[in-house]
Ligand code: HEM
């Protein structure tokens with residue numbers, strides 16, 4: 001594939017003279033629309049070659065019919081729960097491995113079989129990598145850090161960052177997370193005092209955003225953004241704008257075609273402008289934090305022996321270090337952590353407060369556990385994990401139902417054979433227990449769909465039932481066949497699995513601990529309020545029919 005791609009690129013590079021001729025003969029129209037059209041035609045040719053190869057190499061799979069050439073793009077833009085339900089129907093109809101129509105005539109393979117998934121994750125970053133268009137987009141926002149790297153480069157980068165996320169490091173950070181919770185509590189108590197009312201409607205999503213930013217700032221970078229003290233942060237605002245500036249079909253097509261047609265990078269659209277601002281803002285913050293940290297340590301990086309994220313990164317970025325890091329990579333890593341840790345964690349805490357508002361009895365049960373187990377003190381990290389089973393159940397039930405990332409896609413960069421737990425029937429009517437996948441084939445992992453699959457989780461799969469986690473031995477057998485943290489795909493698995501998982505879990509638990517002990521929550525418009533998930537960069541909960549990404553809840557103090 002890279003070979004074909006570079007051929008096309010060579011042709012494109014040689015296009016300026018063509019353009020000159022065209023200008024003279026005035027037949028070449030270089031408007032963005034026409035460029036897109038030409039791009040589309042070349043892509044179809046390119047895909048045809050790829051498809052012919054894949055057709056002969058790939059096991060012929062069943063799957064839903066293609067409805068139109070733009071089917072993939074429409075899917076890509078919709079990203080709705082409707083698509084989740086559709087995927088579930090397809091799994092029921094075609095089995096846990098099937099094909100989906102991809103972009104402009106290509107194919108994707110959907111993997112939802114446990115054995116196939118563990119095989120796939122064992123080959124992540126080597127055989128299965130992020131698609132070129134995705135990496136290019138990531139590079140524009142976070143640079144060539146963890147989210148972008150593959151193979152040996154990825155392994156090296158993970159090694160540098162990993163100690164900052166060890167259990168002992170997270171244990172040390174737990175007090176930071178409790179502090180974030182208490183800052184919210186103090187701020188809300190001031191609001192109650194000012195209003196002299198015993199009930200307030202508060203946009204909790206705004207506060208979980210602040211919790212998330214301040215926690216990663218202090219815990220990761222020894223820097224207090226002060227969002228919980230009321231500081232206005234450009235980065236939060238820019239990220240939120242992604243929810244209002246929906247990509248046009250043009251933006252989505254250019255996004256996907258960019259790697260093949262770099263000229264598209266020059267065509268501005270509202271989303272690329274936001275992307276640029278996000279990169280600028282995160283780069284600026286990271287540079288400031290590095291400067292401040294170095295100043296605090298007299299510029300002597302090597303002398304400083306801490307295991308904080310920023311400490312490790314800067315040590316690794318030091319010229320004397322052999323890790324191969326440079327300062328640009330340090331900044332990339334910081335941006336990746338900011339982006340990876342911000343929306344995912346705040347959306348999860350928001351969802352917890354929403355579901356607990358929908359189920360007052362479960363909220364009361366959680367509060368009872370927190371108050372009776374720790375009447376007067378806060379748990380330390382080990383207790384947070386082992387002494388509060390209902391809190392643990394609530395958190396994992398939300399991570400199951402509302403995973404911040406609902407799908408991942410990769411591309412095979414070499415031919416592979418994927419083994420299956422359950423044999424499937426191919427389009428030729430043959431029964432097989434493994435499938436061949438040709439280089440260039442796209443693979444989709446339906447994270448959210450797997451997490452809520454009725455065939456695996458039972459008839460209450462779509463409901464908020466924390467109780468299912470109380471006896472983990474009682475999880476359905478089909479669920480336990482899935483590898484990954486608690487048999488969920490929420491943090492995925494393999495070499496790319498979320499490095500911030502322990503960080504996120506400790507933060508979520510500590511903040512929910514403080515909030516639920518001190519406040520009660522109800523949906524502003526009653527338990528029947530329709531909540532939808534709306535994509536900003538990641539999906540966020542919001543009230544159906546309302547603008548932006550707000551989540552107003554009725555809050556009272558616990559007496
Ligand atoms: C509920 C919270 C979180 C969830 C559900 C979550 C989920 C994920 C998922 C699914 C991935 C894999 C993405 C992919 O490769 O396609 C990932 C990667 C990553 N996450 Fe998280 N994340 C969470 C919180 C955090 C936090 C708090 C941090 C940092 C402090 C973080 C940092 C990262 C980084 C750096 C990666 C890239 C890892 C790699 O590619 O090797 N995440 N996360």
Ligand SMILES: *[C@@H]1O[C@H](CO)[C@@H](O)[C@H](O)[C@H]1NC(C)=O
Pocket residue numbers: 139140141276279280283284
């Ligand atoms: C990201 O922002 C920095 C600082 O503004 C800039 O130097 C860098 O070129 C930007 N990266 C991209 C890919 O635009």
Ligand SMILES: *[C@@H]1O[C@H](CO)[C@@H](O)[C@H](O)[C@H]1NC(C)=O
Pocket residue numbers: 166168169172306307308
């Ligand atoms: C945790 O904190 C203790 C005491 O402050 C320190 O000695 C230890 O090195 C820290 N561990 C990590 C992994 O940061």
Ligand SMILES: *[C@@H]1O[C@H](CO)[C@@H](O)[C@H](O)[C@H]1NC(C)=O
Pocket residue numbers: 182185371375376517518558559
């Ligand atoms: C509220 O938080 C404080 C800590 O600031 C805690 O001591 C107290 O027990 C909490 N209130 C209730 C009603 O539990």
